Amino acid sequence: MFTTEGPSVRELAVQALSSVERGYDLLAPTFDHTPFRTPDRMLDAVEETLAQREGSFGAGLDLCCGTGAGTGMLRRLCRDRVTGVDLSAGMLERARLAHPGGEGPAGPGDRGGPGDRGGPGAPEFVRADVLALPADFADSYDLAVSFGAFGHFLPAERPALFAAVHGALRPGGLFAFPIGAPFAPGSAAWWVTTGFDAAMRVRNAVWRPPFVMYYRTFPLGAVRGDLAAAGFAVETAPLEHFGRRPRDGRPNWRLVLARKAA
Structure with a gap:
């Protein structure tokens, strides 16, 4: 397929x-x-926007890194080590193949000895639940990113997710991720995503274990409020690479920039 x-x-x-x-x-x-998989066009747009606004960063964290699509972007933006975190051992194995040198440990929260640490050109991959990041992640990163993973978190889990990211960032650190404008009601995309979410709710009501993946549970307004409650100062930057909506001129995609207080 x-x-x-x-x-x-x-x-x-x-x-x-x-x-x-x-x-x-x-x-x-x-x-x-x-x-x-997050398209390269999106990764390039986010990288360009971050580079123009912020320059470079120290250490970078790729949350729910999957096969490592965003890890390559972090390796270019960050001067120090880069870490990818995911719950799936299979996805992490593909990430290690895509980024040789990142021979991180396989166990949840088990980061091994100094030889397993990442660094410039050698990312580290850690199997862990992002809602419960390893304790030694605390105050360790200058930039955290995530792409295409937020549909796996129910709205009630957002406060814990954002609190975990806040804890992993150093003072002044930045949490950045793209978020799309809502689809116009009645449009083809609106019907597809609404239908998918409805089907997933039915599936999860009648089948175990659940598979949490929804497209319409991460609206900007609610996300902004939860980020602020977690201690972030929040702003957004338009990703002009993807144009604007003809009906109101708003950007089709924005980059959310949530900063931990210095």
């Missing part, structure tokens, strides 16, 4: 009936050949 190298319909069905962790373990070998 999607491409000749992508997953089959049967493989996607098996993934959808698994837990989030197991589902991504199964999808990992073909994930980069699906539309679920």
